Amino acid sequence: MDKSAWEDRTWWLLVGGRRRLGRELAQALAMGHNLILTSSRSWDQEGAWIAELSKQTQVRCLLWDAASPDLVPTMMADLAALGAEGVKVNSCVVVAGTFPESPLGSWTAASLEDTWRMNLSFPLLAAQQVAPHMADGGCIQFLLDTAIHRPFSRRLPYTAAKCGVAALVPGLARVLAPRVRVVGHALGTVLPDAAEDAAALASRSLLRAVGAPEDLLRALRYAASSPYLTGEILTLDGGTRWV
Numbered sequence: 001m002d003k004s005a006w007e008d009r010t011w012w013l014l015v016g017g018r019r020r021l022g023r024e025l026a027q028a029l030a031m032g033h034n035l036i037l038t039s040s041r042s043w044d045q046e047g048a049w050i051a052e053l054s055k056q057t058q059v060r061c062l063l064w065d066a067a068s069p070d071l072v073p074t075m076m077a078d079l080a081a082l083g084a085e086g087v088k089v090n091s092c093v094v095v096a097g098t099f100p101e102s103p104l105g106s107w108t109a110a111s112l113e114d115t116w117r118m119n120l121s122f123p124l125l126a127a128q129q130v131a132p133h134m135a136d137g138g139c140i141q142f143l144l145d146t147a148i149h150r151p152f153s154r155r156l157p158y159t160a161a162k163c164g165v166a167a168l169v170p171g172l173a174r175v176l177a178p179r180v181r182v183v184g185h186a187l188g189t190v191l192p193d194a195a196e197d198a199a200a201l202a203s204r205s206l207l208r209a210v211g212a213p214e215d216l217l218r219a220l221r222y223a224a225s226s227p228y229l230t231g232e233i234l235t236l237d238g239g240t241r242w243v
């Protein structure tokens with residue numbers, strides 16, 4: 001394989017690229033793009049699949065833990081090191097998040113802080129740190145949730161955090177324009193937890209279906225390759241919001 005051709009590939013940064021959706025995206029994007037993947041955990045146990053990815057493209061694995069007091073300096077140092085290698089990020093997808101069930105009555109200051117940290121502060125800090133390292137015309141993309149249209153009553157703090165990021169998509173687009181674009185994706189179920197009843201989830205959408213990671217991938221590629229698109233939220237939920 002002619003690895004010199006990899007030098008011309010665009011770089012995708014997946015914030016939260018180690019497991020579940022992040023990993024699905026990494027494996028699909030590796031055919032044509034260079035990858036920067038972050039995780040809150042050590043990459044030591046991930047040797048086998050990272051080795052497979054590395055046969056297809058250039059891969060860099062970073063440790064970014066939303067709970068670490070050193071998060072911002074770590075991000076700055078990692079991005080500076082990549083910049084010194086000549087890497088410019090063309091697409092940054094903020095995948096990481098948590099999905100805590102937290103009905104009214106169970107909230108505590110600590111549980112709310114945890115939810116804000118993972119689903120609101122971390123995406124914003126990642127965007128702030130990555131933006132200066134983006135290539136001209138690059139796109140920062142946030143994974144949101146169809147809950148921003150119709151709140152999940154047992155997950156109101158999660159919904160509030162996603163609404164917070166959604167509200168900032170046009171604001172960030174204004175602040176970062178014209179050099180960098182910003183897009184959000186309000187997702188219905190595209191990768192259910194093993195414990196979830198996929199048929200029941202499907203029955204709650206207009207299309208009577210759950211989505212798949214490929215649906216998200218298509219939307220991410222569309223946003224990445226659409227130079228006239230910024231400040232928008234694309235909803236990809238099989239019509240769940242309209243039921």
Ligand SMILES: NC(=O)c1ccc[n+]([C@@H]2O[C@H](COP(=O)([O-])OP(=O)(O)OC[C@H]3O[C@@H](n4cnc5c(N)ncnc54)[C@H](OP(=O)(O)O)[C@@H]3O)[C@@H](O)[C@H]2O)c1
Nearest residue numbers: 016018020021039040065066095096097143187189190191
């Ligand atoms: N799955 C769906 O169908 C669906 C539907 C609607 C919206 N979404 C959104 O899509 C995104 C990904 O969904 P998913 O199902 O793959 O989510 P998930 O299981 O909640 O994934 C959690 C992600 O967050 C990262 N993470 C966890 N703790 C972290 C920490 N302390 N610091 C940094 N990163 C941390 C995890 O990576 P490490 O453990 O490697 O750190 C992992 O990449 C989420 O934002 C979710 O809200 C998903």
